[in-house]
Amino acid sequence: MSSIRERNKELILRAASEEFAEKGFAACKTSDIADRAGLPKPNVYYYFKSKENLYREVLESIVEPLLEASAPFNQPGHPGEVLRAYIRTKIRISREHACASKVFANEIMHGAPHLSAERTAQLNAQAAHNIACIQSWIDQGLMARVDPNHLLFSIWAATQTYADFDWQISAVTGKATLDDSDYEAAAETIIRMVIKGCEVQEPA
């Protein structure tokens, strides 16, 4: 069908993710996005109407995966299982949606001026739920009395950092890109600090 349309939109979206991630919204030019997509600049406007619109679509593309990452919190489970699954999924998002993750981080850093109120509310509601969940585990004696807010902030930060600060991580490790075993080591380090650090009880 409208295969050309779909293909071009996809090409532009991918190119835009990369450009926005690399330089940020204001610093990147639509002509660079078009060039990277291998299409003339007016096509970008034809399909997306404006630079801001295109940016918003890139931003939206990461919200769904981020909300889904909290799925383990939305069904009953032992704290250890839930936290492990959550951390692994967060790390996977940083790896598989690296560009969009970085765009999202940038957006949040600047006060989320382009994120719809609805999306903001969804994300905040999910965060509140996760925090309440952790608090209930603490109240049940299933883990130590840590502040659930700060625990969650640490998990977010430690997992997001692999997308956001990939340049720094490359500089320090000397590896241009991390491989499976590096991501595995990252996940295990974070999981260890959370599980052991917060004395999360394993099911009997």
Place this chain on the structure above:
Amino acid sequence: MSSIRERNKELILRAASEEFAEKGFAACKTSDIADRAGLPKPNVYYYFKSKENLYREVLESIVEPLLEASAPFNQPGHPGEVLRAYIRTKIRISREHACASKVFANEIMHGAPHLSAERTAQLNAQAAHNIACIQSWIDQGLMARVDPNHLLFSIWAATQTYADFDWQISAVTGKATLDDSDYEAAAETIIRMVIKGCEVQEPA
């Protein structure tokens, strides 16, 4: 002495930190910086020559504190003491140099295009030293066999997040700004995860 000059430069630097942190380098206008500083725009160019120059000065202002934060690693000490001091200093920088921290994070996220090679080398050398230090503790049996790279990345991320993602933290906690006890709780949560999570041995 040249009190007017010094005072004006200071006003502009402060205003620039805030503007750059809020909107990013490309998105912010020199006229807004001038307005925020309460000075006419040409003064900005008179004192700093160019927008990029001004940006670089803001960036430089945070490098020294960041390097100094690693001081505990540069003198002999028990791992627990060193890590505790390091985390507390990192958190303090996020709080006291919130704007410059955010500007720095933004710069790193985009591959540090404005950071001098010299500064980059200094920061990388210090990171390498800290990692080697952690590795030696592991080799001495003073802490568990965690990957020192990932441990450091987690500490950086968890402490930086209070500057970088202050908007998100406000949204989740419902507090416009965190107070002493919030930062204390943040530090304790991170310290706990690192010390307990990595089984850091306390001195006998």
Place this chain on the structure above:
DNA sequence: GTCTATAAGCCGATAGAC
């Protein structure tokens, strides 16, 4: 040293040919 008024150029956006 300070500031008003202006130049110069870049980039988002589109008109209009194909």
Place this chain on the structure above:
DNA sequence: GTCTATCGGCTTATAGAC
């Protein structure tokens, strides 16, 4: 539906009066 050629606004930067 696609792209060339161009406009128009906005922002950095400065010339030159005070």
